[in-house]
Amino acid sequence: MNQTPNDKARQRLQMADIARLAGVSTSTVSRALSGSTLVNDETRTRILELARSLNYSINIGAQNLRMKQNRTVGVVVPYDSQTRQHLSDPFFLSMLGSLADALTEQGFDMLLSRVDAETLDTAAQPFDSGRVIGIILIGQWRHHEQLNQLAARRVPIVVWGAQLPQQLYCTIGSDNVAGGRLATDHLVARGRRRIAFFGDALLPEVAQRHRGYCEALAAAGVEADPRLQVPASFLPQGGGEAVAELLRRGAPFDAVFACSDLLAMAAINALRQHGLRIPEDVAVVGYDDIELSSYFHPPLSTVRQPIRAAGRALVTALLALVDGAAGESRQLATELVVRATSAA
Amino acid sequence: MNQTPNDKARQRLQMADIARLAGVSTSTVSRALSGSTLVNDETRTRILELARSLNYSINIGAQNLRMKQNRTVGVVVPYDSQTRQHLSDPFFLSMLGSLADALTEQGFDMLLSRVDAETLDTAAQPFDSGRVIGIILIGQWRHHEQLNQLAARRVPIVVWGAQLPQQLYCTIGSDNVAGGRLATDHLVARGRRRIAFFGDALLPEVAQRHRGYCEALAAAGVEADPRLQVPASFLPQGGGEAVAELLRRGAPFDAVFACSDLLAMAAINALRQHGLRIPEDVAVVGYDDIELSSYFHPPLSTVRQPIRAAGRALVTALLALVDGAAGESRQLATELVVRATSAA
């Protein structure tokens, strides 16, 4: 099923082969390859060329073992055990890409795994077995407790998500309260007063966005109508369902703040299906600023999460943790991007 | 920056510790942990419990080195060096998820990396350095030649994409010709005759879908109008641009076959922006059947690519290759999913 000892595994050439071919010892080859100055220039060049021409590449596993080091980081994406659904939100893909870039920049590899959100402790397995030096977890969901346990077990772990009270683990996230505030302030400034909120407030990040939403309304002297708070899921059908529910409740509304761009777009489609015009009848603001948003028709207003910075911040935080630092949680600044769906 | 030798790396307990604590030799611990029958039941239980209670986990790196085995597979996603764009198509995320599942099923880990499409040979690096037993590459694009070179170098590699003439590497893909045929046959059956094609025919997969499209038209005795062939890119703006171009050309059309669902959805939005009704004025069929499609308004007709099967097939093919088998390319069956955008 895989490289078995008996197989042609022998084919892969190793340092000893290069040494023999170059007429030196493996020590010298090792030194040459690692750029040590303790080796004759002529010898080094010869070895380097030999290695290159034979396409030799050092065996990282052996090197790691010997040097007790490791340059790979585990990235885990929890999935819902009920639906076992693949995350379909492009935001996650962007985050993955951003992480991959940030890790590559620092010379680290990325071991990706999906784990059942209900048994989140398995997320630490690649760490326990020494395959990775730490874990970056994308998707806090409702697993605060399990994450705390991992941290208590001294697993170096950084989570993309909201900062919560009594939190033992390190989180990096966007400033969700400020984000919710930005979006809602903007809608209020556009003269909207009946602003619906789409999102599952059981999720910490959404709860914080909701807080920002409430703060903005309060600041404007508008009372938050509970009928306008719709618990929309991030599943693909969430947007349509939320619109249906909102209409069913019959409370008038002139705007929607949706907790993800995908949710916003699905909602816009559904609203139109019911004859409502965007933004004339209903202004909409999303969250994330995925690439698609600017090409949507009409282009979507949204709260931008700084994805590139996020990847870098996650990696930086993890490496600090691994180095024994405290692991400071951070909230990245969000930014309002005004486009057509909230123009009027 | 990472686990340095001097650090607290010593903290991590190893087999010798367990052995000492259990009052046996490391051999016995090793045997107990691997479930060997050559060890006293009582001893085994004691060791197992000790290990579990201390949260001991075997060091995979050392194990791999000793056993000359490796259970991790490299998955690489090329990116365009111009745009350095993160793939934003949910189809890729689904594929990644499907691969992760298939690999997990078989007890393999996944090392994910993004590489510049222009220097695709770097894709083999994790293989050359012995970190992975082979490579699964998602995104054939236009890199047939470079892929051939990798295969010629005997790198075990399987590519998600189209089967091409003179191909040295193994591909798994959906049956693109059949897919294009299915979509177009369907539109023809719905009475459409002026069917536009959206896709970049320089990409092998798209070219094959285009062939299926042409075959279907020919079979129906409809002549393919070159003005209806629009080279749309898979970038987020591709759909809108394609619609603009099509309208600019001024050729009448009553349907669109788009080479991805995302393209189709973007196109639908743009078409509507121009006052066209879907499906009355323009019927639309996409490609992929991403989850979002069924929740789009109106629900999108599309050609389903069997994602779960794809992940499994890719993994199966790679493992066969690694085992020294020939590495048979396969085309997975596609399926037409009729929804509202082609209903009328």
Added chain:
DNA sequence: CTGAAAGCGCTAACAC
């Protein structure tokens, strides 16, 4: 400057 030897954490003959 270079080589010999020890050892990273683990497994597998081979003995007892």
Added chain:
DNA sequence: GTGTTAGCGCTTTCAG
């Protein structure tokens, strides 16, 4: 049943 020993592919003292 269990321990002893050698060694996976590499790096690194320590001697020359």
